[in-house]
Amino acid sequence: MTTSLAGANRGIADNILDLIGDTPLLRLPPSFAPGVEAEILLKFEPANPGGSVKDRIALAMIRGAEERGELRPGGTVVECTSGNTGAGLCLVAAALGYRSLIVIPDKMSQEKIDTLRAFGAEVVITPAHVPAGHPEHYLKVAERLAASIPGAWWANQFGNPDNPGAHYRTTGPEIWAQCDGRLDAFVAGCGTGGTITGTGRFLRERNPAVRIVGVDPPGSVYEPYWRTGELPAAGTYAVEGVGEDEIPDSWDREVVTDYEVVDDAESFAVARRLARETGIFVGGSAGLALAAGLRVGARLGAGKRVVVLIPDSGKNYLTKVYDPDWLRDNGFLDRVPAAAATVGDLVRRRPRAALLPEETLDLAWRQIADRGVRPLPVVAARPDGELLGVADEDRLLELLAAGSSPQDSISSARRR
Template sequence: MWYNNILETVGNTPLVKLNTITKNVPGTILAKIETTNPGNSIKDRMAIKMIEEAEKSGALKPGGTIIEGTSGNTGMGLAMVAIVKGYKCIFTTTDKQSKEKVDALRAFGAEVIVCPTNVEPEDPRSYYSVSSRLEREVPNSWKPNQYDNLANSKAHYEQTGPEIWEQTEGKITHLLVGVGTGGTISGTGKYLKEKNPNIKVWGIDTYGSVFKKYKETGVFDKDEIYPYITEGIGEDFLPANVNFDVIDLFEKVTDKDAALMTREIARREGIFVGNSAGAAVAGLIQLKDKLKPEDVVVIIFHDHGSRYMGKMYNEDWLRERGFLKDEKLTAKSILAKKGDSEILTIDARKSVFEAINTIKSMNISQIPVTQQGMIVGKIAESDILSALLENPALKSAPIEDIMTATFPFVDLNTSIDKISSMINRENSAVLVEDEQGKINIITQYDIIHAISG
């Protein structure tokens, strides 16, 4: 048997029991593994549905251009359908999204425009606004608008819900889903509740999103909105696809807990999934006291871990955000072993001759250069030699005339591996600001001392 095209392989994803990571959670915990879709995410389902509905209505015409604001997964699904059906794609996304997601969209031939995260949805620079402007400007274009296009929820009502009902033989008691556009939880939840009104539908939210408070109070509180790291869930507005009547409760999960749990799923269950799956499992563990041993819980695992290699699966990224503490040496521990010492600097207005004397007397090769107390560059023996060979008169010139870019700055949580990779022939050191705001320097010698000491 074969399929006529890749779109026919979407859906019928496996339901897999979690055994280790949820061992202290009552009930049978089953994960719907949506990574087996050809675009490696659940968004393939609604991408097909939205395009089919648009073709039926005439909103999307042959040879048209699909324009959408997407965090990556919807774009992947849309791009895949567009290739099979002969459409072009332009996607807008935010600078919060992982590089892997953007690269994947471009690999499918889509044009991708990256927009700032920390702006209001109405701001002309937001990825919502830019996609709407492009739809007006680009001839024969169509914007799916996954947030408000109810074909999104419909796809899950027609596919995901029935699949889960059949796979659990109707025994499901709880559906737990990370909520972004709201299509998955609302469509799936609606179908399941029609089959059994006693099924509980739980939504996972993130701090910085409006969903939980709106569900509990009916108040859209702008003070709830602030930047967050977790990808794929939470919003700063209310998408039409979020059916609050279907969702029984929301549980918020921190960025740190979501990121670390994402890694744990891979390490303890052998399932390589993305950030929203980590948030979902962390949320389930927070809610475990609401469950009984006879319950059957289905969690949606939305997308694949390969889209987060530069983030949740990158230890330096985690350390820089204070999410990961381990036994590896960091900039902070190197400074602690080094002890308190004043950093030697030289003012940019001093002469090159004075820099030569300082380098000689202190037996060093490079010095950070300051201007009004701020480090603005560095001067090295090699810089001085090159400058004087070209023009000996530069000996009396100010240092700022020949200084080069400053040493790179690192965070206190930066690992020794990363610091070592940054120290090379051009940079003999890195700079780090300690907890008191004081600038310190870490050299290769300091690293050797920290390791051996």
């Protein structure tokens, strides 16, 4: 048996940006879903240098801004993002000598926030559970910051035609070539809608019979709007990077031929099982897309081919999708019955939806976002966990505005 070296066909790259795109297409082992007779292929976007599909649009949007004179040397790249677009923009900005400022909702994983900072970005964290149009919505904050900073350029992935354009020029042609023009369905989750719009448009131009299947979590507006043409009230969901509370310009309803809805529990379960059973380590939104792809494959049957886009790696979600405590706290795993619990279970699996006075304001903010509990109780560690107070976003913002540091303890900040 011979083993080829991944990326051997690239030769030596002169710049990290040369490694964006040209990602592999991976066949899902048939044993993962023995009841699905269609061939399931995974477009493996974690192979991009920034670790996600969003590297493609980051490069396209920055290059487009340069060509139009919107971004000049010494400028600042500003964007609102669920994390992956921000990482891609920060990578491209660092390679090209720009500053970056990223606005991110507080429900996103700490790994994503730390990645942005590792690229040298300034990170602004906003509340996740505010409606579109609210002044603290991450899109509004990014727009406001870009307007106030000299030399800043707002990428605006939700309204930037270079977003779907990147996928029309790269992702779609790659899939078509890798499949030798033989595929029956393309399945992808929708965040900005750019991936499915650009890729789907290219594939349907080559073969109008190809099904373009969008995937949504319950609570997102895409699937209801695609089905009815009416914009519903948005709900909440835990999966990151997909779903939306309004319809952006980067999504084209006419490109999509079918929609699947996959809830958080199924998304996370499929992602975790994929890692355990195949070694393919992906994020929660990949679990969402694959769950839908398996449904599509089961309907299409033998002799058919389904391509599922895998947006990113599981490394961004170790403290969420791959953390049993977080999953139990949020109802995605069953708790251990008290009668059967061991001391180890009680220590390892105790609910963590509480704060200690010595913990930091930064941790408090992240705990509120991760647990979805507002307000969070602040309790004494000993002797009996006495309730000392509560913490919510408004109070934390007041403390920070009054001069407290995110690294201050809750107790010291309260004394200011």
